[in-house]
Amino acid sequence: RTLYEIYGGKDALLGEAFRGRLRxxxxxxxxxxxxxxxxxxxxxxxxxxxxxxxSENFSRAYASVLASNKISIYTIETPVKHFLGCLEExxxxxxxxx
Numbered sequence: 001r002t003l004y005e006i007y008g009g010k011d012a013l014l015g016e017a018f019r020g021r022l023r024x025x026x027x028x029x030x031x032x033x034x035x036x037x038x039x040x041x042x043x044x045x046x047x048x049x050x051x052x053x054x055s056e057n058f059s060r061a062y063a064s065v066l067a068s069n070k071i072s073i074y075t076i077e078t079p080v081k082h083f084l085g086c087l088e089e090x091x092x093x094x095x096x097x098x
Contacts, residue, residue, distance in 0.1 A: 018061050
């Protein structure tokens with residue numbers, strides 16, 4: 001009951017658990033990648049797909065969060081932060097057209 005009072009319901013609780021898992025996944029990915037820019041972005045994407053594909057619990061949680069239609073911006077803040085970092089590196093390396 002206390003968890004429901006804190007989070008306001010099952011969807012919010014699941015969303016928070018999923019965000020925590022995403023943070024862990026992205027921290028591990030960041031530590032494993034020694035590339036920059038476009039190569040880093042490509043490796044990050046491959047590792048994310050692999051993480052989802054190889055973890056039944058993570059893939060189930062991901063599917064539940066996506067199916068809930070109640071995804072908040074906070075649920076995707078970690079991936080967006082990391083992707084934007086890659087895009088900034090690509091821009092700094094001159095990888096985008098002016």
